[in-house]
Amino acid sequence: MGLLLRIEEAVDAGIGRRRLGYALLALIVVYFLWFPNDTTQSNYAKTVFISGFFYAIMSSSWALLAGIAGQFSFGHMAFMGIGAYVAGLAARDGFAFLTPESVSSVGAIFIGTLVAGLVGLVIGWLLLRLRSAYLALFTIAFSELFRIVMLTEYDYTGGSNGLSLRPLLQIADVDTARQVEYYLMFALLIVCLLALYWVANSPVGLFLRAMREDEDAASALGVNVVRYKILVFVFTSMIVGLAGGIFYSDIGSERIIPEQLEILQMSLIIAYAVIGGMESLIGAAAGAFIARYLLEATREVVITLPFGLTMADGADAFVWEPGAWRYALFGLVMVLTLRFMRNGLLYPIITWFSGRDIVMKETVAKRESDEDHAARLEAGDE
Amino acid sequence: MSEINLELNSIVMRFGGNQAVDHVSFSVVEPQLIGMIGPNGAGKTTLTNVMSGMLKPTNGTIYLNGRRIDGHPPYDVVRAGLGRTFQITRALGRMTVMENMLVPGLAIRPRARQADIEARAHEILDLLTIDHLTNELSRALSGGQRKLLELGRLLMLDPAVIILDEPFAGVHPRLQETIYSYIHRVHEDGKAIILISHNMGAVFELSQRLIVLNNGALIADGEPQAVKSDPAVIEAYLGEDE
Ligand SMILES: Nc1ncnc2c1ncn2[C@@H]1O[C@H](COP(=O)(O)OP(=O)(O)OP(=O)(O)O)[C@@H](O)[C@H]1O
Ligand SMILES: [Mg+2]
Numbered sequence: 001m002g003l004l005l006r007i008e009e010a011v012d013a014g015i016g017r018r019r020l021g022y023a024l025l026a027l028i029v030v031y032f033l034w035f036p037n038d039t040t041q042s043n044y045a046k047t048v049f050i051s052g053f054f055y056a057i058m059s060s061s062w063a064l065l066a067g068i069a070g071q072f073s074f075g076h077m078a079f080m081g082i083g084a085y086v087a088g089l090a091a092r093d094g095f096a097f098l099t100p101e102s103v104s105s106v107g108a109i110f111i112g113t114l115v116a117g118l119v120g121l122v123i124g125w126l127l128l129r130l131r132s133a134y135l136a137l138f139t140i141a142f143s144e145l146f147r148i149v150m151l152t153e154y155d156y157t158g159g160s161n162g163l164s165l166r167p168l169l170q171i172a173d174v175d176t177a178r179q180v181e182y183y184l185m186f187a188l189l190i191v192c193l194l195a196l197y198w199v200a201n202s203p204v205g206l207f208l209r210a211m212r213e214d215e216d217a218a219s220a221l222g223v224n225v226v227r228y229k230i231l232v233f234v235f236t237s238m239i240v241g242l243a244g245g246i247f248y249s250d251i252g253s254e255r256i257i258p259e260q261l262e263i264l265q266m267s268l269i270i271a272y273a274v275i276g277g278m279e280s281l282i283g284a285a286a287g288a289f290i291a292r293y294l295l296e297a298t299r300e301v302v303i304t305l306p307f308g309l310t311m312a313d314g315a316d317a318f319v320w321e322p323g324a325w326r327y328a329l330f331g332l333v334m335v336l337t338l339r340f341m342r343n344g345l346l347y348p349i350i351t352w353f354s355g356r357d358i359v360m361k362e363t364v365a366k367r368e369s370d371e372d373h374a375a376r377l378e379a380g381d382e
Numbered sequence: 383m384s385e386i387n388l389e390l391n392s393i394v395m396r397f398g399g400n401q402a403v404d405h406v407s408f409s410v411v412e413p414q415l416i417g418m419i420g421p422n423g424a425g426k427t428t429l430t431n432v433m434s435g436m437l438k439p440t441n442g443t444i445y446l447n448g449r450r451i452d453g454h455p456p457y458d459v460v461r462a463g464l465g466r467t468f469q470i471t472r473a474l475g476r477m478t479v480m481e482n483m484l485v486p487g488l489a490i491r492p493r494a495r496q497a498d499i500e501a502r503a504h505e506i507l508d509l510l511t512i513d514h515l516t517n518e519l520s521r522a523l524s525g526g527q528r529k530l531l532e533l534g535r536l537l538m539l540d541p542a543v544i545i546l547d548e549p550f551a552g553v554h555p556r557l558q559e560t561i562y563s564y565i566h567r568v569h570e571d572g573k574a575i576i577l578i579s580h581n582m583g584a585v586f587e588l589s590q591r592l593i594v595l596n597n598g599a600l601i602a603d604g605e606p607q608a609v610k611s612d613p614a615v616i617e618a619y620l621g622e623d624e
Binding site (some may be wrong): 206207221222226359366367373378 | 436
């Protein structure tokens with residue numbers, strides 16, 4: 001403890017927490033930029049990272065919707081699915097007056113993103129009068145409806161086999177392809193995070209938080225709650241629609257399947273955000289990335305035994321394939337997070353770097369009861 | 383001084399079979415300080431909710447400076463120039479005191495510089511003796527401080543007409559004095575104030591005009607001294623502990 005305090009003092013006196021935080025963030029970005037050039041890493045490792053970036057986009061945009069704006073939606077995966085499916089259908093069958101040949105992969109993704117935004121607009125409008133549990137139920141129903149339609153309309157969607165999108169890239173060499181895919185997905189994550197932060201730090205972000213705290217009070221304070229509620233649904237739907245369109249255009253996966261749209265998958269997005277910190281966009285993104293990585297890394301747990309010990313079967317390592325138990329363990333972590341660290345496991349780190357905990361300590365010192373406040377005023381009157 | 387012309391025409395608010403507001407009509411045409419009183423359940427808060435747009439009246443119309451505002455959402459009514467506080471305070475709990483002030487400031491004047499809005503917020507918070515709590519989360523404030531914050535937020539909207547629903551209730555007497563001077567100050571700025579309170583001392587001291595509701599109906603409207611001796615008003619308060 002003493003050492004930690006000493007470090008804290010040194011940082012405060014020297015570079016400052018905020019700048020140290022930005023420096024660390026820059027280091028992390030540099031690491032991610034360098035990673036594909038690490039020749040010891042397999043293409044599989046890059047694939048894991050690509051999917052980590054995708055889920056980071058999903059969870060951080062959900063954090064804006066649920067953590068900041070208070071719209072606890074279960075429809076986030078469905079909007080992602082709309083982006084991907086519409087892109088696939090547009091490129092294969094054409095779209096409205098467009099023939100399939102005239103729709104490029106980029107054009108298809110663009111159309112998918114737009115449609116996701118349009119559906120977001122309608123859903124946002126339908127949700128205007130619904131709060132908390134009703135909103136959650138409605139979005140679960142919407143999401144299930146979409147999944148079942150995708151599953152049953154197999155003539156169009158390929159049913160449970162899923163739908164292939166037109167590949168975004170045409171690169172013959174597998175290693176190069178994986179590298180480009182990696183950078184593309186990472187760039188998308190950065191762009192999405194910047195866009196999310198831009199909104200969250202603008203007056204709109206302030207209004208969204210006011211709505212989360214008390215919608216009626218926000219409205220009485222002049223916040224156009226109708227406009228901002230619809231806006232946040234359109235904005236986040238377009239982000240995940242875009243991410244879905246790109247990810248399934250053979251960047252992270254070569255086809256979108258209805259299984260991706262199951263409630264379990266949606267729950268995982270929520271769990272990543274909760275563990276990382278629902279009210280912090282970067283926290284939710286980091287939570288998703290780390291969780292995806294750990295879930296991947298623990299497919300097979302190998303513990304090499306020390307001191308020349310062997311297992312009963314003569315093996316020198318303990319091997320455990322946890323399978324679905326990983327998810328159970330993961331659920332346990334989420335439950336414990338909710339119980340003991342409501343703001344997420346990364347919250348203390350993030351507040352420390354932002355210096356917000358200093359402000360909090362100062363203001364807690366100023367707290368007073370009505371009586372104290374009155375006494376202070378009396379003293380000042382003399 | 384801003385233009386003021388508020389007009390309620392035969393406002394009715396019914397909840398099922400319960401007529402909470404019963405054909406209430408009155409108008410406000412100058413920056414008066416108006417007391418609104420009535421026994422518990424008389425319909426004062428319900429009328430406030432109707433006027434501020436939280437409830438759509440079953441019947442009747444409301445005009446503010448020529449604009450019809452009944453049935454319009456609160457964020458429109460506020461722009462038309464009518465703001466209110468809540469009987470039970472509604473601080474934006476997990477937002478700081480300054481953020482609570484910025485929300486109305488930026489909502490009403492999206493093009494203003496944030497620094498100007500913050501400066502204005504500090505002025506108001508200082509007047510309300512809570513400027514030292516700027517960075518505090520509003521849920522950490524004491525009951526009286528929350529009331530003060532709500533009054534402060536309201537001023538950020540700069541409304542021509544303000545309705546204060548029980549601003550003194552549950553507030554330490556010394557902080558009530560701060561609210562007193564706030565009301566005087568705001569009134570001097572040329573705003574009309576409708577003060578709802580069970581604190582008869584305060585109402586009679588502050589009000590230039592008194593409106594009395596009973597069972598949803600307006601039973602008296604006029605000079606405080608005349609209203610006080612009105613038989614219908616005495617009747618309504620008979621048996622009350624006032
Ligand atoms: N949302 C509602 N649904 C049904 N009835 C309601 C509703 N709101 C208020 N009422 C009823 O309307 C009547 C008027 O209530 P209101 O709160 O307006 O009175 P009030 O004059 O503000 O009382 P108080 O002095 O206690 O604050 C009461 O009978 C109340 O039960
Ligand atoms: Mg009331």
